[in-house]
Amino acid sequence: MSETVTIAVDAIGGDAGAPVVLPGVEAALSADADLKVLLCGPADVVEPFAAAHERCEAVVCTEEIEMGEHPAQAVRKKKDSSIVVGCRKVKEGAADGFFSAGSTGAVMSAGTLVIGRIRGVKRPALCTVLPAPKQQVLLCDCGANADCKPEYLLQFGQMASIYAEKVMGIASPRVALLNIGSEEAKGSALAQEAHALLAEHLPNFAGNGEGTDILSGRFDVFVADGFTGNVCLKTIEGTAGALMGALKGVFKKNALTMLAAALVKGGLTDLKQSLSADTVGAAPLLGVKGACTVGHGSSNETAIKNGVLTTAAIARAHVSDLIAQEVQPKSA
């Protein structure tokens, strides 16, 4: 039996909203008997669902943050939105974590402004588990901080290392700095200074890794400033999309190639599955006081389910407490 945790969930986040979120939450509740959900959203969405499900409580919100809104402004203005209310539940201790498939920017803002930074953390960072054919790789930061200082990157490495060990179950994660050459003197001024800090303070720092190394299985964690990390993440997505699209063209050429497609259908489906973000479902915002995660806007039911379960796993692993211990000033 696992520890009982309570996760606040944004009932209306994601491109498809409640029609996808609710079945996802239902599946998560079924899969995890020690999970409680505080379902945040409009009364007509959350109340009937909570009434019909054990371990689910309705938290009625009257506002909604839309995808196009300026994140920080929306968080400040819409104090009764599902994202702000969900984060407030974590802040107040009523929930151990918050999950939303809504606006990534709004969740990052609410995580930082409402839940609050862990003392000693300079900048919370968004981590993504990259779906790679060989193994999962954690990329941190993926876009929370476009402009970074070397000491932020050190903390990204420390926080991501804890996450990789405690949530992904990698005993001694090999942490790489995303750089443009393997030698330590390579890269921008930021990368060179970050390299020196990581080498000095992170015992499992494994040196520089390049773009070609990300999906190679050589490293478990990649540390990057949020600008480079976001470009990298979206470049992987774009390249995989372009290749799979081109491949589809190859298979659709004629009757024989369509026969070939039928013969490898199972394998291709498995490959697509291994590249899918649905199996993780949630990108954690590390460095805030609680488990706070964001799902992809295009999340399906499975992704929502796994996103909620991942958030529960982060809460159970006490990732925030471990980060607090790691980053707090060592002097008494």
Added chain:
Amino acid sequence: MSETVTIAVDAIGGDAGAPVVLPGVEAALSADADLKVLLCGPADVVEPFAAAHERCEAVVCTEEIEMGEHPAQAVRKKKDSSIVVGCRKVKEGAADGFFSAGSTGAVMSAGTLVIGRIRGVKRPALCTVLPAPKQQVLLCDCGANADCKPEYLLQFGQMASIYAEKVMGIASPRVALLNIGSEEAKGSALAQEAHALLAEHLPNFAGNGEGTDILSGRFDVFVADGFTGNVCLKTIEGTAGALMGALKGVFKKNALTMLAAALVKGGLTDLKQSLSADTVGAAPLLGVKGACTVGHGSSNETAIKNGVLTTAAIARAHVSDLIAQEVQPKSA
């Protein structure tokens, strides 16, 4: 008939050296009747080849810059290396361009230190034509400048735009700034300031493009600082490699999947070909006084041939003169 051009070629560049470079040069000379080659390298390599080929002159060099050497130091020290001598031929006007498949760093250093920057160009930039399934895309800078200022990125856009038009034949290239969101206020401080400069000074600037857009065909040119550009380039390479590797696994599973592989072999070969860098063969260093290009270390004969021909095309298009006109102070 095209304009006669003379290209200095590093006879010993690339992982395989002369055994691959010489047949490549031979093929280039056959393909272009108005091409002359100054073949730079050791006497025993270049003299017999020059004696056996019309329009080829031997330039004997006694030194070689190895792949592991510190680029700028090697260029300063080894004044009789094939890379330095080839660039000197351009500087002296004996050649219109230089091509090497040797150390990218050494060619960038020699291009800047020996051939010299065009007056008004702040930083020469390395451009790569990305082999995309749909169309070619030019990425600039790919690693010459790890730390950039906004005004460098403006010039990268101006130089790459000229290259895309005059060498790649794209009438009015759509130039994007590689960024982490489509809105103009997105991104790092560098990206935001570069966006403002590009919007003001580059008529064919098409706004921000994200990692997902690179291979989509939406833009012809991507402008980036050399750090982000290099990470992006290598991430594309790594993602494509990981996917093609995983795909191989799908096809090798059993007799039926191997039959499928046989049925789509032609299409897969075409797809691989469309992703191959061999068809371009050369990455230009834009902003120096002459055509100066680098081939991939793993270039084969076809890549060397195309690299030499691309260098000749850059020289014939007078790209350096056009860049000089574009970037020189408009006053006086």
